[in-house]
Amino acid sequence: MLELDRFACDYHYEHDHDHDSNCRMTAELWDRETFVEQLRAIGMRAYHDKHPFHIAMNEGQLVPGALRGWVANRFYYQGNIPIKDAAILGNCPVREVRQAWIHRILDHDGASSGAIESAVLSGESAAPHAPGTARATANEGGIEAWLRLGEACGLSHDELLNNRHLLPGVRFAVDAYVNFARTQPWPIAIASSLTELFAPDLMTARLAAFEKFYQWIDPRGLDYFRRRLTQARRDSDEALGITLEYCNTPELQREAVRALEFKCDVLWSMLDAIHHAYGSLETAAC
Amino acid sequence: MLELDRFACDYHYEHDHDHDSNCRMTAELWDRETFVEQLRAIGMRAYHDKHPFHIAMNEGQLVPGALRGWVANRFYYQGNIPIKDAAILGNCPVREVRQAWIHRILDHDGASSGAIESAVLSGESAAPHAPGTARATANEGGIEAWLRLGEACGLSHDELLNNRHLLPGVRFAVDAYVNFARTQPWPIAIASSLTELFAPDLMTARLAAFEKFYQWIDPRGLDYFRRRLTQARRDSDEALGITLEYCNTPELQREAVRALEFKCDVLWSMLDAIHHAYGSLETAAC
Numbered sequence: 001m002l003e004l005d006r007f008a009c010d011y012h013y014e015h016d017h018d019h020d021s022n023c024r025m026t027a028e029l030w031d032r033e034t035f036v037e038q039l040r041a042i043g044m045r046a047y048h049d050k051h052p053f054h055i056a057m058n059e060g061q062l063v064p065g066a067l068r069g070w071v072a073n074r075f076y077y078q079g080n081i082p083i084k085d086a087a088i089l090g091n092c093p094v095r096e097v098r099q100a101w102i103h104r105i106l107d108h109d110g111a112s113s114g115a116i117e118s119a120v121l122s123g124e125s126a127a128p129h130a131p132g133t134a135r136a137t138a139n140e141g142g143i144e145a146w147l148r149l150g151e152a153c154g155l156s157h158d159e160l161l162n163n164r165h166l167l168p169g170v171r172f173a174v175d176a177y178v179n180f181a182r183t184q185p186w187p188i189a190i191a192s193s194l195t196e197l198f199a200p201d202l203m204t205a206r207l208a209a210f211e212k213f214y215q216w217i218d219p220r221g222l223d224y225f226r227r228r229l230t231q232a233r234r235d236s237d238e239a240l241g242i243t244l245e246y247c248n249t250p251e252l253q254r255e256a257v258r259a260l261e262f263k264c265d266v267l268w269s270m271l272d273a274i275h276h277a278y279g280s281l282e283t284a285a286c
Numbered sequence: 287m288l289e290l291d292r293f294a295c296d297y298h299y300e301h302d303h304d305h306d307s308n309c310r311m312t313a314e315l316w317d318r319e320t321f322v323e324q325l326r327a328i329g330m331r332a333y334h335d336k337h338p339f340h341i342a343m344n345e346g347q348l349v350p351g352a353l354r355g356w357v358a359n360r361f362y363y364q365g366n367i368p369i370k371d372a373a374i375l376g377n378c379p380v381r382e383v384r385q386a387w388i389h390r391i392l393d394h395d396g397a398s399s400g401a402i403e404s405a406v407l408s409g410e411s412a413a414p415h416a417p418g419t420a421r422a423t424a425n426e427g428g429i430e431a432w433l434r435l436g437e438a439c440g441l442s443h444d445e446l447l448n449n450r451h452l453l454p455g456v457r458f459a460v461d462a463y464v465n466f467a468r469t470q471p472w473p474i475a476i477a478s479s480l481t482e483l484f485a486p487d488l489m490t491a492r493l494a495a496f497e498k499f500y501q502w503i504d505p506r507g508l509d510y511f512r513r514r515l516t517q518a519r520r521d522s523d524e525a526l527g528i529t530l531e532y533c534n535t536p537e538l539q540r541e542a543v544r545a546l547e548f549k550c551d552v553l554w555s556m557l558d559a560i561h562h563a564y565g566s567l568e569t570a571a572c
Contacts (some may be wrong), residue, residue, distance in 0.1 A: 032340035082384060089368070090468065098368060098395050102388070103404035105375065109384050111405040119390035119397040119405035119425070139405065143381060166337060182376065231357075238400075260510065 031091035060213025110141030169273025191256035196236035200260020332550035346499025369507035396427030438507020455559025477542035482522035
């Protein structure tokens, strides 16, 4: 309880502080370092690596049914990421930002040969590829990699693609995230993606946990986590750079921090629903 | 007048027909051929190649100021195309359609090295490119090519990028198109892009006209038109395929036809505004 009270106090302190600042119109522009600190503080406090379900997962306490439940439900999140990122692109009038952001959609959806040709040849006449130039074949994206994780856990493509295990709370949280990206100013929507700042550490711990505790999962199913180690670092660097540049008023800076808090709530809320549905399947082992 | 009356009759006939069909709930699913005919009929009647300004342009009747006015205003349309296409992506839950559609954004925005790596390597570890594989350099897109067309006409990047010549009527029409893509069901938004079916013929005529009548324009500025000859054919084939597949109820088919009609109205309305602003600059020569 003490812990909870302290959390509530911190939380309200920050909100009251903002509220006072806004009333007195004296909110100051944070320097770069302070802004980054404020963003990192959200992750320290609210990122879902601290959720009991995640802790149990990384400590090897989940039975196969619970892990499958997580994989199946998280697929709805994975499947909506490119839609969320396209919504951001569709609200962004800055071409340089769109050029920097679009690879996220390709990373998750995978690239068809048409997209590869456009990226590589971009507007040149459609000459046939010489041998040794870009492979004009479809390239696997994160969604496909997650489907393979599902297979490795014993979940069919149909179960994932048709959301057969999707919990209402997970759907609501993910839909809220997509809706946020559609309706918020694009720099704020980009700030909300900054949970990626905290992802590589969690991904490293998760990979180690899966390899140690869940050896019933075919290790080839873990490719998604491996690729995200690199991608999340690159992506969060990009997103942080854009946030620092375009959230350039005291109001936008504070809005960006709240956006990241919102995104932590999305991830946390997904785990709440999953924990409720599958938590009783945890093993008694520590 | 007779011509106008006939046009009005045709128009109302079609609307009344739809209206009656809906009331009687007997609208039938068109077969593929009929659906395509209905779409092509819209182009035959309402595509902007028949607008007096376009006719004057292709007959060599525009003075430099009028042509520059068209180039400057059309830039607003060009600059909004990737936003419109991202809005479609952001509403589309079908990964295969997103994979087919995303190259349009790359075609117009140009591709950064990040997008090229994502398209080609898609999730593989970020190994350096071997010589002879995809060039990891930024590739020019259609917006950049249109900026060069502007230069070739004597318009600075600043004049185009900051919309210094943008007419309200052009802004309203383009914004209506983007808003349509954001708010309509994605197969209907895709159908609205089918003006591309009629673009290659216009582009061929335009290229010939520019080379013959407007030799004061540096021919290197005409690359945009050249690339669109190929791109528009490929794009309209794709969009037609998606429209035929996903506009698969009598209601969606008729909505698709109306979407294409709406898009023709957008293009026509842009030329109305441009014609009003620059029409008096036409030469007297035929």
